[in-house]
Amino acid sequence: MNNNTPVSPHRLSHLGHLSDDVRSRVLSLAQLRERGVPGGRATAQCRPGGPWQQPLPGVFLLHAGPPTAEERLQAVLLYAGRPSAESSRGVPAQPGRLAASATSASSASSTSTSPTSVSPYGAVMITGLAALSLYGFSSAPPLLSLDHVDVLVPRTRRLRSTGYARLIRAHSLPRPERIDGMPVAPVGRALADAVAESSDADAVVTLLTEAVRAGHCEPALVVRELSQSGLLARQHVVDAVDSLLAEGRTLAEGRLYELVRVYGLQEPLWNVDLRLPGGPHLGGVDAYWPDQAVAVELDTRAPRPGGRDAERTDDEDEQWAAAVRKREHLERLGITVVHLTPRKLREALDQQATVVRTALMAANDRDPAAQVVILPR
Incomplete structure (x- = not known):
């Protein structure tokens, strides 16, 4: 049988009832094979005018229209993590919903993964501006406007950045938070990765200030992440840190005055x-x-x-x-x-x-x- 032959509709009907779940609209090649769709047939579905598309190597979007913000994040995680078919079994479907405020970020923090939990994406997580957008930062661009989605991966990961997936390698990975079922780097690390990609001094100050004012992260933790990332060698980052520390102390002093009175x-x-x-x-x-x-x-x-x-x-x-x-x-x-x-x-x-x-x-x-x-x- 020719694997380049388009898959007949009845062969794919078992995927249709999952279309409301973003994790079933975006699948890796391994996950498709587990569902009985060979690689050649999946590729055939992505031909011009076909019903599917392949936004990143080894990742398939099961519709022809533009991907949503959630689908882009899912595709990046699947590309960087390359979950095996076995790791994807038994993962419960969750409704797709983007975090839109710091409140949802706080909820995500309370449900962060345990050291023994198994992620269907392997040891990777969303970071940078995309992560800050998920945490509800008003100073972070909307997800769909980002040219790249940053994803934190182990240093030994044998993949390259491609398309809108930008890989950031780390010797040791932090404990991820969970937002809408997706692993997201802690705020401090996400800030450091966002700052590393920015030469705009005003943008850096705005991001760091919002992190403190909105209660996302303590100043000292931000400074430590910036230091460990080697970013305090950049003068515009040092200037932003001075503003950050002053902002953090002023807010804390104000709360102490409030406590007394x-x-x-x-x-x-x-x-x-x-x-x-x-x-x-x-x-x-x-x-x-x-x-x-x-x-x-x-x-x-x-x-x-x-x-x-x-x-x-x-x-x-x-x-x-x-x-x-x-x-x-x-x-x-x-x-x-x-x-x-x-x-x-x-x-x-x-x-x-x-x-x-x-x-x-x-x-x-x-x-x-x-x-x-x-x-x-």
Whole structure:
């Protein structure tokens, strides 16, 4: 039998009832073979005027019209991941739906893959501007307007960028999030990959600023991703990072002011330095209640060393060690130090207010603190 002969309609009828599911409108050659369609016949369906098309090597779109945004993403994942027929078995169909807001991105974060889960796409994930668009970034272009869809792949992947699939190789892959069943790089990594492809300083500032203002990612995590990607050697990225850090601290300080006032706490001394009388500098704190000897510090650094998401640099280790030494020194003097992170202030302001109030109320049960000199910072 000639495999170039077009497939008769009745031979393909078993695919028709799946047309409402994007993962059945876009199939790899392996998946088609599993469904009883030989490669030659699939190719024949893509001849000029035929009912199918082949947007990327080894990937088939089971209709003749332009691909939707979801279909383009699906095609890129299938091309880069090249799932085997076995890995595609038993994958439940999910309705095609694009994430349109940060709310949907947060939902996706809560359902990220576990280390033991098996992706039908292998170890690949959408990244760059396409990922940011899925997360709901208003500053990211619409998916259909992108010339390329970036996909993160293992360094050893033996494929090349082609068509609208642009492969970005990585020595180690991050843990992906899931949006509409598709693996998507975490926001920090997606930002770094988007910035790597942009020489537009204003666009870079806009993307990084939205990441912080909209609560997608903490500034310190963004900076770490940019550093690990070697992007801090570019002056326009360094300038954008300065704006990012200032933006992140300003937002966190605003939430700290809100915490004090909304929850009726006594007004502290804001942004002060502490010193021993005639002695050394003890360090700066963001808020200080001298009568109770309670200090609050905004911890805007990346998570402590030993976390699972990424290796820490020597500078980050030293920053963490210095912060620990400072806290231990103040506490030996009888000063209670409360560390608050921007994320906790953003997501659980009431809980953080309870933490600070508890520290203030416990002051009467402690021995008096050492006398310190308080100076404006």
